[in-house]
Amino acid sequence: MPSIQAIRSYQKIVFFVLFNSIFWLPPTMAQSTSDEDAWTLRTIYSNTLTQGGSYEWLRSLTTQAPGRLAGSPASIAAVELTKQIMDTLGFDRVYLQACTVPHWVRGDKEIVRIVNSAFIGSQDLKALSLGNSTGSGPAGITAEVIEVFNLDTLEKLGNSFISGKIVFFNRPMEPTQLRTFAAYGGAVDQRGRGPALAAKYGAAGALVRSMTTSLDDHPHTGATLFQAGEKTIPALAISTLSADLLSRELKKGKVQVFVRNTCRMLKEKSSYNVIGEISGTQYPNEIIGIGGHLDSWDVGEGAHDDGAGCVQSIEVLYQLKKLNYKPKRTIRAIMFMNEENGLGGALAYADSSNARKEKHLFALESDAGGFTPRGLGFSADKDVFENYFKRVNGWAGLLEPFDIKINSGGGGADIGPLRNQKGLLGSLQPDSQRYFDYHHTEIDRFEAVNKRELLLGAAAMTSIVYLIDKYGLQ
C-alpha cells in the first residue's frame, strides 16, 4: 500500500546514508612513513577482520579450560590447548617454559550470612573467598561486623575496636572516574592489603566490597596479600548489592555475620608458560614479546581476563605470517601462567630471558579485556622513554584511521619484570566501561566477548609490532 509514508521511508534511507554513515577513508599518510605502511596496516586489519582466528581460539579456551587458576587441572588443559593451537599455525618454535606457581583452592561454596539483624532476620550475602585467603574451618565463625572505608581508619581504630570483629571494607570504586581502571586503582588497596591489616589488629575475618562500579549480585574475587609472617584470616568479596544491604543494616544497629569458607593454600606446583615464536632474520636475539595471561580465576571462564589477551597475542604472529612478513627480530607470543595470584610465569620468563642475554626491544601486554581498542599505551625506563615514545608517536597518523591513539603510560604485570632490559613496554588499551562488570566473576564468559572488538584489538597489536620490527626504535 504505497503512500506518502513510502516516500518518507525512502527519504529516511537517503538521510541515513548521507548523515549517519561515516565512510571508510583510506589511511592518511604520516610524514615519516610510507604508502606501503598504510597499505600494510589496512591489509592487517582486513585480514584480521575476515580471517582472524582469535574468536574461535577463545571459544575453545573458554569452553575446554574454564576457571583455569594456576595449579588447577584446567590450567594444565589450557597449557596443552594453546600449545596445540600454536602447533598448527606454522610458527618456528612452540614450547613450554616451566615455572612454579601457588596452588590455592576455593573448597566448598562460601557462606556469608547476616544472623542477627532484628530488621531483616537471617540473610545470605553473595560472597567469594579472595585468593590467598585461609578458611574459617568447617564450623565457620560468627562475629560482629565493623564497617570501614579506608586502611588509615583501620589503623586509627586499632586493636581495641577491631579485635574479634569482622572488618567490612566498603569504599566503592569511584563512579565519576572516566577510566574504570583508575577507579579500580583507587579502591583495590582494600582487597589487596585490607585483610592482612585487619588481621594485624586481631580481626576474625574480612569482607570486601566487590571491585566494580556496577550494582549487581556477582561477587568479584581477586588476590589478597598476606606477606611472610603475617597473620591470615578468612577474607571474602561480597557483591555490591550485598555490600549495600549490609551497610544499611549497620546503620540501624549491630550486625553479626556468620562466615564459613574452606579455601586453602596447597603445596606449590610446577606449571608452564606457553610460547610461540617466529625467528628474527636480522636480529634474532632482539625480542618483540606479546603476551596475555593464560591463568584465570576459578569462577567464570576467564574470557576477557585474559583469554582475550592470549588469543590476540597468538593472532599477532598468525597475521604476520599471513602477510608473509619476515620479521627482523624474533617475534614471540607468550601465554603467561599465574598472573592472577603470583606472577610465577612472568618471573620465570624474565629470569630465563635475562640468563640468555636477550633484549626485549618491545614487550606488549593485552590484559584489559577484549573490548574495542581505543589506544596503545607505552612506558619505559626514564633514560630511554623519551626517544622511544617520540618514535612510536611518529606513527600516530598511521594508526589514527583505525581509531587508535598513542598514549604515554602503559605496560602490565607480566611484562613488568622485563623493564630492566630497558626496552619499550606497551599495553593495548580497550574501552574500559564494561570491563569491571565481568572482572573476576562467574559472568566473565565467552558470550561477553564480541568478535569484531576482539579482532580489532589484535589488529592494533599486530600493526604496532609490525612498525616497531620494521623500523626499530632508534
Next chain:
Amino acid sequence: MPSIQAIRSYQKIVFFVLFNSIFWLPPTMAQSTSDEDAWTLRTIYSNTLTQGGSYEWLRSLTTQAPGRLAGSPASIAAVELTKQIMDTLGFDRVYLQACTVPHWVRGDKEIVRIVNSAFIGSQDLKALSLGNSTGSGPAGITAEVIEVFNLDTLEKLGNSFISGKIVFFNRPMEPTQLRTFAAYGGAVDQRGRGPALAAKYGAAGALVRSMTTSLDDHPHTGATLFQAGEKTIPALAISTLSADLLSRELKKGKVQVFVRNTCRMLKEKSSYNVIGEISGTQYPNEIIGIGGHLDSWDVGEGAHDDGAGCVQSIEVLYQLKKLNYKPKRTIRAIMFMNEENGLGGALAYADSSNARKEKHLFALESDAGGFTPRGLGFSADKDVFENYFKRVNGWAGLLEPFDIKINSGGGGADIGPLRNQKGLLGSLQPDSQRYFDYHHTEIDRFEAVNKRELLLGAAAMTSIVYLIDKYGLQ
C-alpha cells in the same frame, strides 16, 4: 601460607597501579574557553554518572512498551510513559504533538522453508517480514530461488530470469569496514529497494540477507520501500546463518522455497511526538533540539534503537536543570514517532517548527545505540557549515579529556527535515562495533545496554548543548 608468591602478588598490585591505571586528569583548557567551562563539563559528567536517570527510564520504556512500532498499542504506551516521566522532572513544558503514521502489522509467525533440496530435505530458515511488505496470503507461495548480489545484476537479468521466482539478495555487509554504519550503508539498498525492483521484474517474493556483520540466527527486520504505483510482493529478511545455508544449497542445484507471511498495511493512524522543553531566557524562539525516536520495530524492546537516544535526550534537560543552568535558548527534548517506517513524526515536527518561524540553532540526534561515545559529528547547509564547524571544533580541547572527538559529518533522519532552517545538525557517535548485532532484532533488549556507556553518551550530549547555548555559533 605466605611465601614468595605472596610477595609476587604484591608486586603485581604495584605493577598494576603503576602501569595499567590511567588516572583521571583534570580537563585541559582550550584557548577559547574558560576554567569555568572545564569545571562545568566535569560536573556534568560527574552528576550524570552518579545521578543520571537514563538507565532507569530505559528500563521502564523497554519493559512497559517493548516492540513499539508506530501505530501499535505499545507505541501509544511509550507516548504516555515518556510524557509521564518528563512531567515529573520540572521542565517548563511537556506536550504531545500530533502526527500521522502508517500502521503496518506483522501478522502470524513467518514461515520460510526450503522444500525441495535433495541434500538437506525440508529446512526452515529464520525469517522476519520487512516493514511495508505485503503478505503471501494464508496459503503461502512456493517458488524457485535466484540469488543475486546487487541491484544492477537484477536489472540485467530482467523479466525472463526473474519472473515467478523468489529473489534472494545476499551481499553481506562488508566486514573490513571499520565503521559498521558504513558497511550498513553499503548493503542496505538490497533491503530498501531490492524487493520493489524484484517485483518490477515479476518476482513472486524477495528474501534479503540480514543487515549485520555477525553470523547468527537472528533475522534483522527493517523497512523496505514500495513507491506509489509500484507492485508489492512478500519481502522478508533471513538470518545470516540461514542466508549462508540457502546459498550453499543453491550452489548444489535448484532450490524451491515456501514462504508464508501475513503482514499487511492497515489504515494510517494518528500518533504523537513527545516533547519536553526548558524556555530560553534570552532567545526563546531559538531552539536547541535534542532527539531520539520513540518508535521501534515490533520485535525486541528497541533498547539501543532507539530507547537509548530518547532517554539520553531527556537526560540532557534533566542535567541542565541539575546544574541550575538557565539556558539562553529554548532547549527541547523530542521523542520522534515513526522513524522506522515513515518519518511521520519528524515531518510533523519540522512543519510545525517552520510554521511558528522558529530557528533551530542546533539539532542533535542520538540514534546509533547506547554504546560508549567516541565522538560528536556535525553537518549543516554548505553556506554555514564552515563557520559553525570552526566554532564547535574550538571546543575540541574541552571534550578531549572525555574521549570525545569533534568530527565533520553527522545528523540523522529525524532532524534532517530541519536542515532548511540553516542551523547546525549533529549526532552522537557511539562505538559502532556491536550495534548491528542487535539492530532490528529480538535481542535489542534492555540487558544489551550498559549503564555507564549510556550515561557517558548523555553527558557528551549535555556538554555540547551547554557550550552551544552559552556561546552560540557566531
